[in-house]
Amino acid sequence: MTDYIVRATAADSQIRAFAATTREMTEYARKVHEESPVACAALGRLMTAGAMMGAMMKGDKDLLTLQIRADGPLRGMTVTADAKGNVKGFAGNPQVMLPPNALGKLDVGGAVGHGILNVIKDMGMKEPYVGQVGLQTGEIAEDLTYYFATSEQVASSVGLGVLMNHDNTVRQAGGFIIQLMPFTDEKVIDALEKKLSSVKSVTSMLDAGMTPEDILQELLGEFGVEITEKTETRFACNCSKERMEKALISIGRKDLEEMIKDGEPIEMNCHFCNSHYQFSVEELKKILAQAKKR
Structure with a gap:
């Protein structure tokens, strides 16, 4: 080691x-x-x-x-x-x-x-x-x-x-x-x-x-x-796309709707390991649907 x-x-x-x-x-x-x-x-x-x-x-x-x-x-x-x-x-x-x-x-x-x-x-x-x-x-x-x-x-x-x-x-x-x-x-x-x-x-x-x-x-x-x-x-960083999805859900419907309206994919970065995660507009729509169920 x-x-x-x-x-x-x-x-x-x-x-x-x-x-x-x-x-x-x-x-x-x-x-x-x-x-x-x-x-x-x-x-x-x-x-x-x-x-x-x-x-x-x-x-x-x-x-x-x-x-x-x-x-x-x-x-x-x-x-x-x-x-x-x-x-x-x-x-x-x-x-x-x-x-x-x-x-x-x-x-x-x-x-x-x-x-x-x-x-x-x-x-x-x-x-x-x-x-x-x-x-x-x-x-x-x-x-x-x-x-x-x-x-x-x-x-x-x-x-x-x-x-x-x-x-x-x-x-x-x-x-x-x-x-x-x-x-x-x-x-x-x-x-x-x-x-x-x-x-x-x-x-x-x-x-x-x-x-x-x-x-x-x-x-x-x-x-x-x-x-x-x-x-x-x-x-060792335990970040993942799934964790980033949860973070997106937590920001609220209004912000998600704004992102979807922009019509552009978004990128999220992990502060700890600098990994980049991209979400397409279609993925953002699915995340918004999940947010609405909460």
Whole structure:
């Protein structure tokens, strides 16, 4: 498997951790959305986080949505993920171009801007769980660290990264999430904080040939890390012409009648995977007939 997530525990289950390599899904998104490097880095980070947070969910039908609404030129992002490693996402303005930041890196924070992060978990209850926090930096990892601490009251460290080649293809992408259980010993917390403060970036570790298992060994080896699960992850969209038909039915008869009156076929696009679906006037008439039965 190329893209995958590992789950682990350490320090006698006082620590739980996830690490992922996501180059393939990040490159796939770059291609289908024709993303600029900074948009690719931003969405790649959010999709990597979504993949690992999706792996935290238990139910086969559980669905996670990460939504950033902000004032930056990227115009926000949406990512959805499930417990089986399926992830998809899009940015509002995937072609955004910005000069490098003060450190000479891709200015993800500048592209994202100021705003909010919504974390929506649909676990089959009457209402989905919704957590909302203000963006701290727009760099994604710090924002999710803040989200876990404030909305879920879980002390966490999140690392995310996307490294681009000179030809603007994706060289490396991945991340980790390390979380402390409520009963974690103070000595373990102090030792972990010291370790994390000296760690290299995720992309530098991946670019040195390290696997997700190696990364967790590097970060948690002294605490007796134990890999408990390995799961494939991928960019996967479940859009279809049938789903688009349902969307057309939901827009109402009046709009459908207007489309039919125009006498031209229409095209609908999926935000997530950029697939195009065409509907002829005859198909629109059938959809209108279905709408009238409702």
